[in-house]
Amino acid sequence: MVHSKCVKGRKDISIRDIWEAKKRISSMIYKTPLIQSAVLSEKMGRRVFLKLENVQEIGAFKVRGAANKILSLSTEARGRGIATYSTGNHGLAVAYVAKMLGIEAVVCLSNRVPRAKVDSLKRLGAKIEIYGDSQDAAGERCYELERKEGLTVIQPFDDPYVIAGQGTIGLELLEELPNLTDVIVPLSGGGLLSGVGLAVKSNDRGIRVSGVCMEKSAVMYESLKAGKPVLLEESETLADSLLGGIGQDNSYTFRIVQEYMDNAYLISEEEIAYSMAFMIDKHRMIMEGAAATGVAAVLGGKIPRQEGDVAVIISGHNVDLSVIHRVIQEYVICNEDSE
Numbered sequence: 001m002v003h004s005k006c007v008k009g010r011k012d013i014s015i016r017d018i019w020e021a022k023k024r025i026s027s028m029i030y031k032t033p034l035i036q037s038a039v040l041s042e043k044m045g046r047r048v049f050l051k052l053e054n055v056q057e058i059g060a061f062k063v064r065g066a067a068n069k070i071l072s073l074s075t076e077a078r079g080r081g082i083a084t085y086s087t088g089n090h091g092l093a094v095a096y097v098a099k100m101l102g103i104e105a106v107v108c109l110s111n112r113v114p115r116a117k118v119d120s121l122k123r124l125g126a127k128i129e130i131y132g133d134s135q136d137a138a139g140e141r142c143y144e145l146e147r148k149e150g151l152t153v154i155q156p157f158d159d160p161y162v163i164a165g166q167g168t169i170g171l172e173l174l175e176e177l178p179n180l181t182d183v184i185v186p187l188s189g190g191g192l193l194s195g196v197g198l199a200v201k202s203n204d205r206g207i208r209v210s211g212v213c214m215e216k217s218a219v220m221y222e223s224l225k226a227g228k229p230v231l232l233e234e235s236e237t238l239a240d241s242l243l244g245g246i247g248q249d250n251s252y253t254f255r256i257v258q259e260y261m262d263n264a265y266l267i268s269e270e271e272i273a274y275s276m277a278f279m280i281d282k283h284r285m286i287m288e289g290a291a292a293t294g295v296a297a298v299l300g301g302k303i304p305r306q307e308g309d310v311a312v313i314i315s316g317h318n319v320d321l322s323v324i325h326r327v328i329q330e331y332v333i334c335n336e337d338s339e
């Protein structure tokens with residue numbers, strides 16, 4: 001009864017899968033705006049564009065991958081229900097899509113997930129299970145639900161349908177930016193970078209794909225250095241959406257990120273905080289820490305100055321008001337000091 005694509009073992013993901021995803025999810029996602037940032041363009045001496053995934057219904061891009069995966073499930077599987085574990089945005093995406101399709105969804109979370117995210121999940125009608133203090137512990141609980149109750153686990157990143165769904169962002173970038181030479185992608189499990197990398201490089205191998213992570217617990221970054229998936233302790237970070245392991249038995253994203261990522265940049269907590277406040281100050285735009293890592297790479301002069309247009313994926317805006325309050329306060333004090 002398994003669809004050929006779901007058979008254990010690896011399926012190659014191609015640009016065709018991304019085109020199929022585009023068609024499959026079109027009624028459930030927004031084709032998001034792409035705007036040029038005057039301030040960032042001036043700083044870099046190149047045109048810098050922001051791909052605003054924060055305008056998706058759940059405030060982050062993850063609805064693309066979740067919709068592509070869930071819409072590809074059989075009627076029986078949908079009837080049994082779905083489950084997921086997530087630092088928040090993937091959980092929101094799964095809950096949202098499940099609600100739209102009338103499917104029951106259970107979300108397993110670690111106790112590190114911010115309160116605002118837990119509340120929004122509840123509002124979307126998901127059943128919440130708080131389990132352990134790492135994403136890996138929440139994940140184990142999720143697979144137990146799969147074994148014992150027949151729910152289908154919707155993987156946050158290491159799944160061909162999820163990767164293809166996130167890749168639709170790459171198709172939109174190609175369509176809108178014929179002179180695209182750099183894409184800057186916040187990186188955690190690597191579903192976003194894998195999909196976008198596959199899409200843009202299938203058009204032009206020369207488009208540089210840069211991954212950005214926070215300095216603390218940069219699991220994919222350290223795994224690539226080690227040549228295999230590594231485990232790291234999770235620590236407090238403003239980029240909480242980038243927390244989580246990549247899975248010791250990673251089947252897709254480790255290999256694809258290894259092949260398609262040209263550069264990786266680590267961003268400090270100070271740089272993330274500054275970039276969040278900077279975007280509120282200069283763009284009147286709220287973004288979460290994970291999304292601000294891309295802006296920080298531009299502001300920190302990390303992206304080499306060459307020709308062509310740069311796209312920064314603004315991956316989401318789900319951040320507690322208390323955090324926004326704090327980063328603005330620090331920013332205002334720093335600006336006063338420097339005057």
Ligand SMILES: *Cc1c(COP(=O)(O)O)cnc(C)c1O
Nearest residue numbers: 089188189190191192290315316
């Ligand atoms: C999930 C997420 C990321 C990272 O995506 P991966 O596919 O796990 O690499 C980046 N930004 C935000 C806001 C996210 O929710």
